[in-house]
Amino acid sequence: MEASITFKAVGKTIGKKILLADLSFGVEKGSTFVLIGENGAGKSIILKLLVGLIEKDTGSVYIQGQDISTRSAETRGLCA
Numbered sequence: 001m002e003a004s005i006t007f008k009a010v011g012k013t014i015g016k017k018i019l020l021a022d023l024s025f026g027v028e029k030g031s032t033f034v035l036i037g038e039n040g041a042g043k044s045i046i047l048k049l050l051v052g053l054i055e056k057d058t059g060s061v062y063i064q065g066q067d068i069s070t071r072s073a074e075t076r077g078l079c080a
Contacts, residue, residue, distance in 0.1 A: 002028070002029045002065075003026040003027065003028060003029065003062070003065075004027050004028065004029040004030075004031075004063070004064055005026065005027040005033075005050065005061075005062070005063055006025075006026045006027075006060075006061070006062040007023050007024055007025050007026070007046075007059065007060075007061055008024050008059050008060045008061075008062075009022050009023070009024055009058065009059040009060070010022075010023045010024070010049070010056050010058065010059035010060070010061060011023070011056065011057050011058035011059055012042075012045055012049070012054070012056055012057050013057055019042055019045045020042050020045055020046070020056075022059075023042070023046075023059070024059075029064075035047075049061055049068075050063070050068070052068065055069070056069070
């Protein structure tokens, strides 16, 4: 199946605090996906990366095969 959302080795730090370290996962198109975890686990950071509120420090994020860093306007339209 085709991945709708793909994270490849994504990292994010703020100051000296590591928020995400080498995160990789994919969500198949048409599937249901749930983010669960303790407070401070990075759930909000993942969502903020997907909608473009913050930038990742390392790695790649794709929505329907398009890199959100280089094609942000187009990927925002895919989420609407």
